[in-house]
Amino acid sequence: MSGTVRLSIRDAVATVTLCNPGKLNAMSRHMWQDLRSAFEQVHADAQVRCVVVCGEDGNFCAGGDISEYAGFRFDETSLCNFHENDVWPALQAMLDCDVPLLAHIEGNCMGAGMEIASCCDIRLAATSARFGAPIARLGFPMAPREAALVARETGLTVVRQMLLEAMVFSATEMKAAGFISRLLADEQLASEVQTSARRIASLAPQAARLNKQTIRALLEVAGTVSGAGSDDDQAYAYADSAEHREGILAFLEKRKPLF
Amino acid sequence: MSGTVRLSIRDAVATVTLCNPGKLNAMSRHMWQDLRSAFEQVHADAQVRCVVVCGEDGNFCAGGDISEYAGFRFDETSLCNFHENDVWPALQAMLDCDVPLLAHIEGNCMGAGMEIASCCDIRLAATSARFGAPIARLGFPMAPREAALVARETGLTVVRQMLLEAMVFSATEMKAAGFISRLLADEQLASEVQTSARRIASLAPQAARLNKQTIRALLEVAGTVSGAGSDDDQAYAYADSAEHREGILAFLEKRKPLF
Amino acid sequence: MSGTVRLSIRDAVATVTLCNPGKLNAMSRHMWQDLRSAFEQVHADAQVRCVVVCGEDGNFCAGGDISEYAGFRFDETSLCNFHENDVWPALQAMLDCDVPLLAHIEGNCMGAGMEIASCCDIRLAATSARFGAPIARLGFPMAPREAALVARETGLTVVRQMLLEAMVFSATEMKAAGFISRLLADEQLASEVQTSARRIASLAPQAARLNKQTIRALLEVAGTVSGAGSDDDQAYAYADSAEHREGILAFLEKRKPLF
Numbered sequence: 001m002s003g004t005v006r007l008s009i010r011d012a013v014a015t016v017t018l019c020n021p022g023k024l025n026a027m028s029r030h031m032w033q034d035l036r037s038a039f040e041q042v043h044a045d046a047q048v049r050c051v052v053v054c055g056e057d058g059n060f061c062a063g064g065d066i067s068e069y070a071g072f073r074f075d076e077t078s079l080c081n082f083h084e085n086d087v088w089p090a091l092q093a094m095l096d097c098d099v100p101l102l103a104h105i106e107g108n109c110m111g112a113g114m115e116i117a118s119c120c121d122i123r124l125a126a127t128s129a130r131f132g133a134p135i136a137r138l139g140f141p142m143a144p145r146e147a148a149l150v151a152r153e154t155g156l157t158v159v160r161q162m163l164l165e166a167m168v169f170s171a172t173e174m175k176a177a178g179f180i181s182r183l184l185a186d187e188q189l190a191s192e193v194q195t196s197a198r199r200i201a202s203l204a205p206q207a208a209r210l211n212k213q214t215i216r217a218l219l220e221v222a223g224t225v226s227g228a229g230s231d232d233d234q235a236y237a238y239a240d241s242a243e244h245r246e247g248i249l250a251f252l253e254k255r256k257p258l259f
Numbered sequence: 260m261s262g263t264v265r266l267s268i269r270d271a272v273a274t275v276t277l278c279n280p281g282k283l284n285a286m287s288r289h290m291w292q293d294l295r296s297a298f299e300q301v302h303a304d305a306q307v308r309c310v311v312v313c314g315e316d317g318n319f320c321a322g323g324d325i326s327e328y329a330g331f332r333f334d335e336t337s338l339c340n341f342h343e344n345d346v347w348p349a350l351q352a353m354l355d356c357d358v359p360l361l362a363h364i365e366g367n368c369m370g371a372g373m374e375i376a377s378c379c380d381i382r383l384a385a386t387s388a389r390f391g392a393p394i395a396r397l398g399f400p401m402a403p404r405e406a407a408l409v410a411r412e413t414g415l416t417v418v419r420q421m422l423l424e425a426m427v428f429s430a431t432e433m434k435a436a437g438f439i440s441r442l443l444a445d446e447q448l449a450s451e452v453q454t455s456a457r458r459i460a461s462l463a464p465q466a467a468r469l470n471k472q473t474i475r476a477l478l479e480v481a482g483t484v485s486g487a488g489s490d491d492d493q494a495y496a497y498a499d500s501a502e503h504r505e506g507i508l509a510f511l512e513k514r515k516p517l518f
Numbered sequence: 519m520s521g522t523v524r525l526s527i528r529d530a531v532a533t534v535t536l537c538n539p540g541k542l543n544a545m546s547r548h549m550w551q552d553l554r555s556a557f558e559q560v561h562a563d564a565q566v567r568c569v570v571v572c573g574e575d576g577n578f579c580a581g582g583d584i585s586e587y588a589g590f591r592f593d594e595t596s597l598c599n600f601h602e603n604d605v606w607p608a609l610q611a612m613l614d615c616d617v618p619l620l621a622h623i624e625g626n627c628m629g630a631g632m633e634i635a636s637c638c639d640i641r642l643a644a645t646s647a648r649f650g651a652p653i654a655r656l657g658f659p660m661a662p663r664e665a666a667l668v669a670r671e672t673g674l675t676v677v678r679q680m681l682l683e684a685m686v687f688s689a690t691e692m693k694a695a696g697f698i699s700r701l702l703a704d705e706q707l708a709s710e711v712q713t714s715a716r717r718i719a720s721l722a723p724q725a726a727r728l729n730k731q732t733i734r735a736l737l738e739v740a741g742t743v744s745g746a747g748s749d750d751d752q753a754y755a756y757a758d759s760a761e762h763r764e765g766i767l768a769f770l771e772k773r774k775p776l777f
Contacts, residue, residue: 100423121419136721141728148736153415156671156733157696160639163729164618165718177696178416178436200424203395204518206502210400210494211422215415218407243724259722359682380678412674437675437695459683462654463777465761469659470681474674477666 024062063111139247283321322370398506579631657765
């Protein structure tokens with residue numbers, strides 16, 4: 001089991017750090033479980049007023065840990081289990097958190113990284129950060145609720161280019177698209193994240209929780225995430241397809257896939 | 260009772276002016292009632308083809324009239340009564356108006372000003388205008404339907420920074436976020452508003468009404484405003500909390516609040 | 519019957535070309551029927567992996583073919599028949615297509631052109647292209663589902679200016695509004711469209727279909743298009759009004775309408 005998610009809490013600010021050394025913090029199954037636990041712990045701690053979400057060593061998160069994929073993705077039941085019992089509960093724990101979440105984004109923010117960033121309320125990014133979800137190269141689609149979440153935060157124009165063209169976007173492009181709250185020079189990002197976290201922590205905490213509940217409620221009324229395919233029993237039927245196997249095996253064998 | 264909302268009608272263009280001298284046109288309870296009356300009158304006048312909404316003396320509206328707050332905000336029933344029976348009916352009268360609404364925005368557009376501007380169809384702003392809803396500094400959240408309305412018009416990225424970080428935005432930033440229809444040099448705003456109002460008044464009036472009804476219907480289908488917390492009986496339970504009192508009393512006493 | 523829609527398929531890329539010579543490819547009733555047939559054919563062809571939608575001779579589509587309007591628009595039944603049985607089924611066939619749709623937009627993209635472009639997943643536009651739906655000058659509103667579709671893709675701020683002010687937008691403005699995926703110098707558009715179509719065709723085709731189904735499902739949950747007025751039996755009651763006749767007759771007589 002590679003990778004961990006670290007949680008530290010200091011002066012009313014929690015920091016959740018994605019760590020998978022040598023893999024640009026790609027999310028292993030273990031890390032999804034860690035992520036869920038970290039947010040359940042934060043949610044239960046009445047002292048926490050802001051959560052910073054970041055990655056270790058200059059990257060936010062480069063996606064899923066593809067080295068694990070051949071072990072569970074080609075069987076429909078285990079693929080469904082991964083998305084619905086590992087990935088989604090972690091994202092849901094983030095969405096359910098009543099404390100403002102602040103994403104600190106540098107380096108790669110791809111696939112799973114886009115999903116984790118999409119759960120955050122405020123996203124500060126370094127100018128050199130890169131964003132995408134080029135899984136069409138790996139031969140598989142984004143799971144329905146995960147796509148709905150990313151689409152809600154990026155807008156339709158960006159998510160379609162990410163999923164249908166495997167496009168990668170610069171931080172400047174993602175700022176223009178409205179996904180990034182504020183864009184910062186690489187060397188200023190860390191200090192601005194701290195300044196912002198301290199500002200959030202100094203504001204009225206009950207008002208923040210009520211505002212988060214209101215925004216969550218209106219997104220639930222709009223229904224895009226909760227309604228998108230969560231009960232779609234065909235969502236993972238592609239598990240054993242030739243295309244899916246070809247995409248992932250070509251990546252692992254470091255060759256171009258043939259679709 | 261301080262403040263008034265003036266209505267004048269000339270050549271098929273109605274002008275609704277927010278006036279609270281010395282308070283940057285902050286909305287008193289009386290002004291919310293006036294605002295509702297003005298729009299009910301406009302809605303019933305078949306000659307009106309365009310409504311310009313503006314503020315007196317260089318500001319749109321700086322928020323609510325905080326000098327009145329200690330008198331009604333700390334009791335749940337009277338707080339609910341304010342939001343549901345004074346504020347919302349005025350905003351609903353604006354949303355229900357079948358005539359195109361054109362916001363003329365200069366100076367401060369804060370809190371209640373953001374809500375009033377969010378009911379307008381087309382928003383023209385001066386380059387020097389400023390936008391925000393920094394009520395987290397005053398210790399209270401935005402009421403659910405009001406937050407849903409503002410979120411719909413500003414997008415999630417901006418509304419979260421306004422509510423969770425108490426951020427204030429420039430007109431250029433609000434243009435980039437899509438909230439402002441057109442940005443104008445300060446000295447050109449007034450004449451461009453008049454030009455635009457005359458252009459709207461010269462176009463087919465029945466078509467305008469039908470288009471407004473269509474856009475309203477599709478927003479009601481999406482459900483974000485009508486569904487957001489209007490029947491949430493916990494929405495005003497924070498009225499008597501220490502945090503709420505501290506925020507407003509600190510403001511009135513001109514000191515920094517301690518949350 | 520003037521105008522045709524051509525379909526050609528080569529190397530897994532289908533090209534749908536709007537053609538109405540001398541009318542900037544304005545859509546005749548015949549062309550709407552052609553458009554529907556073209557997309558039904560594409561949808562049934564498992565070899566197609568990308569569809570390029572373009573117009574002939576330097577324009578995308580300038581709107582509806584107004585020369586036909588006096589023949590059917592002034593009777594409620596025939597107007598409803600036009601929108602619901604000619605226009606919408608063609609747009610629905612585009613929306614139902616599981617293959618990625620790539621719009622190649624140059625010259626005029628107005629009215630019907632905006633609706634057709636709004637059905638595409640990725641929109642590449644030439645810098646000199648122009649966008650709008652100035653039908654308020656012609657005395658009629660946009661049909662409810664068509665307006666909901668355009669609003670979803672342009673955002674509320676742009677669609678309101680198009681419909682209520684008859685504003686026309688540059689490609690740069692539409693890129694900033696998020697409607698255009700990528701903006702290109704006029705002379706580079708055609709080659710970039712081909713590059714993009716080849717890239718889409720080289721990616722995993724089953725993943726593309728599943729991603730398109732997911733995005734369509736979440737838009738249906740949000741309900742904006744399917745719910746907007748499709749069963750509104752008042753939507754076409756304006757057919758025989760003086761305003762509607764005046765707008766179209768003034769256009770045909772090359773004079774300014776008096777509303």
